[in-house]
Amino acid sequence: xxxxxxxxxxxxxxxxxxxxxxxxxxxxxxxxxxxxxxxxxxxxxxxxxxxxxxxxxxxxxxxxxxxxxxxxxxxxx
Numbered sequence: 001x002x003x004x005x006x007x008x009x010x011x012x013x014x015x016x017x018x019x020x021x022x023x024x025x026x027x028x029x030x031x032x033x034x035x036x037x038x039x040x041x042x043x044x045x046x047x048x049x050x051x052x053x054x055x056x057x058x059x060x061x062x063x064x065x066x067x068x069x070x071x072x073x074x075x076x077x
Contacts, residue, residue, distance in 0.1 A: 004062060008055050015051045019044050 023044050030037035063069075 004059065008059075012051065012055065016048065019047050019051075 023041065026037055026040040026044075030040070
């Protein structure tokens, strides 16, 4: 697998581009302030959060693996 930073940058770029494209389509299709547009905006914002949390979780797992940490919630190793 390639370096984590490069892979996450590419993933972030593709996902954000797709989510922003979906937002542009929704804005062009729905009336401003309509319930459908608002719900779509909320769903796409949640999608961005899911991508960010997922990348952070993968990073944390790789960090714990690299540090050979068995229990990250324990005060001692």
